[in-house]
Amino acid sequence: MKYVSTKDIIVRIDRYLADPRLDAETQLRKRWAWIWMVVTCVFVAITSFVELVILKLWPIWWFGFIFWAGYLIGFPLYRRMKRFDLVINILFTVFIVAALFAMLQTGGISTSLGFIFIGMNCAMGSMLAGNLRWTIGMFVTYCVTIIILGLFQSSLTTPEYITPRVNTLSFVGLTVWINACILLIVILFMKDKSRYEKSEAEKLRKIDEAKTKLFTNVSHEFRTPLTVIQGIAEQMEQHPEKWMQSGPGKIKMQSQLLLRLVNQMLNIAKIEADEMHLELIHGDICRFIRYVAGTFQSLADSMKVELILNQQEDPIYTDYDPDKLMHVLSNLLSNAIKFTPPGGLVCLEVSIAPEKNKEVILISVRDTGRGIPEASVSKIFERFYQVPDKHDQTSGTGLGLAVTYELIKLMNGKISVESREGKGSVFTVLLPVSKTAEKAADHGVSMISSETAHAGITKAKADDRTYDTDTIQAEKPVLLIVEDNKDVVEYLQTILQKEYNLEIAPNGEAGYEKAMEIIPDIILSDVMMPLMDGFEMLEKLKADIRTDHIPVVILTARGDFNSKLAGLAIGADHYLIKPFNEKELRLKLGNLLELRRKMQKHFGTLPFQPQDENSSFKPEGLFIKRINALIEKEMGNEDFGINDICFSMNMSRAQLYRKFSAITNNSIGKYLRSFRLYKAKELLENQGKNVTETAFETGFKNLSHFSTCFHEEFGFSPNKLVR
Template identity: 35%
Template sequence: MSEQKDKVLELSQKAEKATQQKFEFFTNISHEFRTPLTLIQAPVEDLLNNKDAAPFKNDLSLIRKNSMRLLRLVNQLMDLRKLDSAKMHIKAAEHDIIPFLEEIMSSFQKLALQSGITFKLITEDRNLKLWFDPMMLDKVMFNLLSNAFKFTHEKGSIIIKVEQNALSNEVLIKVEDTGEGMSEESVKHIFNRFYQGENFSQSGSGLGLALSKDLIELHHGHIEVESHLGNGTKFSVHLKSGKAHFNSSEIIEGEHQQYFSEENISFEDFEPRPVMVESDEPKEHTVLVIEDEKPIRDYLCKQLGKHFHIIQAENLETGLNKALDQVPDLITIDLMLQQKNGFDIVKILKNDIRTSHIPIIVITAKKGIEERIKGIKLGIDDYITKPFSFELVLERIKMLLANRQKLREHYIHELPVENTAITKQSPDKKFVSNFTALVEKNISNSQFGVNEICLEMGLSRGQLYRKLKALLGYSVNDYINKVRLKKAKHLLLTENSPIADIAFQVGFTTSAYFSTAFKNHFGITPSEFRDQQHQN
């Protein structure tokens, strides 16, 4: 009996190990798919934006459309894997359902227009609210509409109806089309994984509808289908009203964000934009690209190099050394580097006073919400999943650099003159506070400068210069002069000491040099400034 029990346990452990290996295989292979997909999609979008490629627009659009289709298939496989391993969790919040559906419909409007298909939404209550997970319901509706458009001929119709059933306490979302319809046998199996009925053999994977059924069941709802050959198809999604059917872990209370699935965005509605001519102006910012996939690294460096100075690193160690040595204005990094997890370098960079101010964008094949949450906690500034649009990457880099400029102006605006106690702060603010306190403490010492600050703060001259330039926009000496002049202005207002004494108090060796510096900065000499204040 004992031997039999041990045998069962051993078989169970082997089965569990095999299951884990299967899940790991799906995870790894999906990431492998995303790299070539990135290298297909990104250059294709660049070509579509190039007026010289206009003769090939149709072919390029076909490539882009099918790469997007392949990406959706990869993501569906990943979602099914998560469902099987119980790692997909619903996060429901209350949303306006009609605007949500109309946003998804907008991706199909151009296709409907081109095919002469009547495409509309019908409801009696446009203010209807419903508790659901928007990322999940987005996938469901996208699948249902994709199927409807596949099998609906020109001049047909696809109608979305939203109804509230008070008796059953449900909201029904119906997708009705006048397409080819399905046989009775197909209807029985349509929600089975990898099932391909008569009409699906050439254009369906058998994944989308199976995934949709599982996602609706996570909402504690269900999905039904009615169809007859030649008479169209109707899918009905039944979702319960209110939130009583969800447990506490399935609900997001209070403020919530409207999520969307990046892979579900349709690019069919975007016309190619005019090509931006590369500017001859000097490149102001430096970007460090850390990526071990050489084709992607080369592509990113080439494209970003049109706008920024580029430093590149093929592994974490090199990337960390270059970040500490050259202190770039922004870093892009892949989380799945061969040596170790990219989160390791993020943690080091965000906790080191020399680099804590640098915005970090993660560009990765990892698209799970768990990775995003972990990244946010570590201080990642933005998160982009592969395959990506280069235009999206570029705009996010520009946005982060602009925000850094606003933060710099904020620091400059409220720089302390008097030393104040430092409470628990971000590393950047702590650095600024320490630096300004050190300058204030030594303000009367005319010999105080870069060497003394480097010694006190444990930074090299280059690191100190780049850190201060990034946060405050000044060189060390310019900033020290700014603080000295600000202090002098304060003393001229509050004390009756001779101007020569005030000049020495703030570290100027001669009153003549002080007067010249004061006038260059404020547009008025110290004596004229004091006279004006007395007149007022």
């Protein structure tokens, strides 16, 4: 026989009583009250058998009939009705009244056969239904029955069938029953208390996690604008003639971003403290929304996203708070633009819609972006929540939509979201129409500014300028900057352009493609970027033989220890945290290039030098070893050349030249010839071969050409080594 655990029984009970109309707490109450009813029903069955069959108490058979009839009606209603508490309380009230008449029939309290405990049991069972008023009423009803019995006790007579023995046995049975029920209530209470304590502990844990996450996210968000502000301030101090005009504007823009982040945190604090109040004006909301949408046009253009506004021609006059409505629209539009790829569409629609015999203003923001995963839709308005997505790493605090939700709630409105992953999202806002506030001449437009309206996104596309690789100065190393913040890119260009030939990529995907194309000498990359983050790009570069030798410096706002460990584990050579020190960045880049020069000396001098397995240049050593093995295999093939090496290594000619030059500071063509000549020298010195045999075995079919090349490489002719 299969063992059924208590947990399995509880699961089956919950499945039987499940009601989607009830919340989890009410469903729990319904379960315990139902168990109470079942236990009572079982006891009544046993009691009825004992009293009617064994004790022969047939005159009170009607009491058992009322119990059974009540349960036959009550159980089906209890399962189906939302107000199950009414079912159980009405049923128990009937039982208390029936117990009163039974005790009047048996002669009062002292000869009640223990029926006095039935009313107490029903009153206590009422507690499990969770309706305080009904529970109090049940106890009052029970106490009234006791008072009535006391008042009529002197006029009551005890029937002959109630003997002392029968009365005692019944009292003992009902006493045991009532104590068992009290124990059950205590157990249920203790379980509820334990569950409550665990719930509170879990709530405190989540609050602590949320605070930690908030501080981490805010620090990430603060670091990038602080990097720009600090860097531009230094440049203004060092080169005032160049930066005095453009510097203050860039600092102001980054300051607006910081201010917006601070305001979001303050708004959350005000909402929690119930100190956020509406400052309503009466005006044309269409005109106001048209102005706010216009401030996002340049942002949409820079992100190559089409922004469309659809609204009716007639004005819609209503009361609204310009500042709070601007924040709502700003969050919705900025998110839509940020998460919509180039060539996509963002549509803002405004209209009047009927709702329950009244009119509401319907504002919807629709995009063709990446959409929201189904599991995240229900959590999107929670504080600090950010949708997990590896393919579009963009930073944030997780406060924007939470503030939006609270502001709309403050305006007595509603917000909802519909989304399909990979297809896009639609955020819909419903605001009530009212006409009680004072009319504003400019419809609230003067209360906002275009700078604060979309300060939430300063990460427009990074500078798309490219450099002709044919004109790059040979004496300068090539540095690839992978960064999506235009101001950070401009600052890095300013401080590094004298020492490096700079290439720019606006995200990890473009950075990876650019690195594969040009094989730069060094890469400087951010982490949080759209399309592909810096870690993913780094992982792909280090896994590819064409790019695994390139030193990479991570420059990011993610300053937590785990992120740093993750970057270094993937293969980053250095990990710098924004805001960074200019001298430290220069020094780290310079040290990496100096290390590269040592590597070139190591691999460029002796082609046959065996590689130590513990060498710090292990990937580069494996690459050279593979090249050597190819040349060794085709040593006697005069036609074997660079194109064959490219085919075997799955590299283009330019990629092979760039990588080989970066490792050895030598050309692959010269290295191939030197390799053959060193092999020829070895054959002549150690194996006693003659010049003709040696030339043919090392891929030289022309003896004159072989002698000329040998003399150029070693300073003497091959004949001097012939024994």
